Amino acid sequence: MTDEAVLNALREAARLSPENLPLRRHLADQLLASGNLSQAENEYQAALALSPGDHGIAIGLAETLVRQGKNEAALAALDPLLAMPEHPVRAGVLAAQAMLPANRMAAAHWYRYSVARDPSQADPELAHRLGIGQSSPPPPSSPSPSPAPAPAQPPSLIPTAHSPSVVPAPHAQPQAADGRYGSADVEPTAEVEHSPVTFADVAGMDTVKEALRMKLLLPTQQPELFAAYGKRAGGGVLLYGPPGAGKTHLARAAAGELGAAFVNVGLADILDMWTGSSERNLRATFAMARRNRPCVLFFDEVDALAARRSDMRQAHSRQIVNQFLAELDGVDEHANEGVLVLAATNAPWYIDSAFRRPGRFDQMVFVPPPDTVARAAMLSLMCRDKPQAKMDFDKVARATEGFVGADLKGLVDRAVEAKLHESIRAGRPIPLSTGDLMAAAKTMRPTAVREWLGTARNYVLHANESGAWDELLPWLRDLR
Structure with missing residues (x-):
């Protein structure tokens, strides 16, 4: 019977017996071995649904994902295993493969840690890509050197909330002579x-x-x-x-x-x-x-x-x-x-x-967006140390609805820059005027208030059982 015929027989058996976990896993392994990666992924997913805690199935799924270049998905599949104090060594090597395109340093750390625990898992090609020296185990006839001591804790992965890429996570600190990791006497960097x-x-x-x-x-x-x-x-x-x-x-x-x-x-x-x-x-x-x-x-x-x-x-x-x-x-x-x-x-x-x-x-x-009175007061404070004519800050405040303090600071800076050019040409300081602020206001738009209130609206209306966001209600009435 040809390999394809064997696979077809296994597929049919799995179709007739979808709850048979050993059969599904065997089919997934055979599909992986034959290079049918997409089908193998589907079968491993089905097997993992039957047995969510099976480490071998998770590793098989991760391998199919890595070989397809789906590195983010592979790391997600490996994450529960890598969080274990003694994670499966093969999981660490696969993690190094998945992390390599994005983060060589973290990948090398995972590879060294895993191979130190089990030299038989060494992958010379991967080690070469990581820039690590020959990592394959010595031949059985030669004396086996003691493997390098593994770090006290394995490295880990931290997925960021703002980016799908994987960044290096906290690793175990180098061990000091007294057996501790890092220093207990830490000097804060904040001043x-x-x-x-x-x-x-x-x-x-x-x-x-x-x-x-x-x-x-x-x-x-x-x-x-x-x-x-x-x-x-x-x-x-x-x-x-x-x-x-x-x-x-x-x-x-x-x-x-x-x-x-x-x-x-x-x-x-x-x-x-x-x-x-x-x-x-x-x-x-x-x-x-x-x-x-x-x-x-x-x-x-x-x-x-x-x-x-x-x-x-x-x-x-x-x-x-x-x-x-x-x-x-x-x-x-x-x-x-x-x-x-x-x-x-x-x-x-x-x-x-x-x-x-x-x-x-x-x-x-x-801390709300400033109202008209507050905006006028803020503009007055921002302009108090600058040469100025008689100013109508209330007029500028009415023209800057939705502006927050950072926006008003930018408005004043823009008006000052224009006035500086004028003063340089005149050869003397020319006072800042209401017209200068109004001209700057026409060139600007409020930054993020409406967008922020739109996000807040979702929580106020749909996730406010405790009443924590009642304070925001008055600010949402005019939001369209």
Whole structure:
């Protein structure tokens, strides 16, 4: 019987007995061996549906995907296996093949780790493509050298939310002489600042300012009154709203208003490629804030550090969230006293609900697009140190509906540039006028407010069982 005849017989048997797992797997293996990759993929998928936890089937499916160049799908199939403490070695080699086109460094790491555990899985051709020296095992007659020690933990994959490509994930840190991985004494990269900005430099946002005063400013100014009610300075506030609405500026102003230290934490200050380092960086950053209390600790784009754990495929990412929650709670009830943790995000609906529990970010504050009065005040502040004629900021504010602070800053910059060209030609400073701002406004469009409100509308109307987004309702009435 020819190979094709055998395959046809197996296909017919599988059609008549679709729940027969060994038969389906055997058919998939035969199709893979014969190079019928598309059919093999379908059969492995069917077998995996019958037995979702079967490692061999998952590896077979990944191999068919890799050989078809479907590397993203292959990594998705391998991901549950690679998350295991002792993953199947063949899965690691296939992961290296799938990762090679996008990330040679991570692919080489996976290959070395896997072959160190089982030299029989060495693939000289793959090793050559990875730029690794001869990796094939020595012949049986020669003494076998001891394989290089494997890393304490395997590398892992982190799929980003914004890109389908695979990026290198945290690897195990090189082991120190004392047997530990990495250093326990981590110096935070975020720096302590003292902000010259106060609430006087923030136009509008009276409700937001009042919320911040109650959290940190007033408990410090009137400690006896607040102590009588068991309230202490500190806590957590989550600022959310459209991009460019002034959340970072507001955080700096809160620190300046109190005269507190200000620590602006970026993603690069926390996230690290080594396993465990991101958590240590978080711990060190909170420790620094506690040493400098009263302190405003500000996390921008916090959704990258506090995303919903149910959406995460990697245990490492969930551990960062867990560490963040632990730091917000503190080792005791006084641990974070005098530390106001502010966080800002454009996408609050992606943040894990555990962060909104009382004692953490228990207050969510919407930072809205500025209204006409606020826009006029903001324009006045932005122009106060510039040569200007008599200005009608109210007129410009009415012409800039939908503009946020970043848009207004761009408008003023554009008007100033035009006025500078005019002043250079005249040989003297020419005052900025209302007409200059109006001319600049005609050349600009608001950036992201309507788009952001359109996204928010979906959550307000369809995912608001808890009432968390009721504050946005008035802003959606005029949205068409």
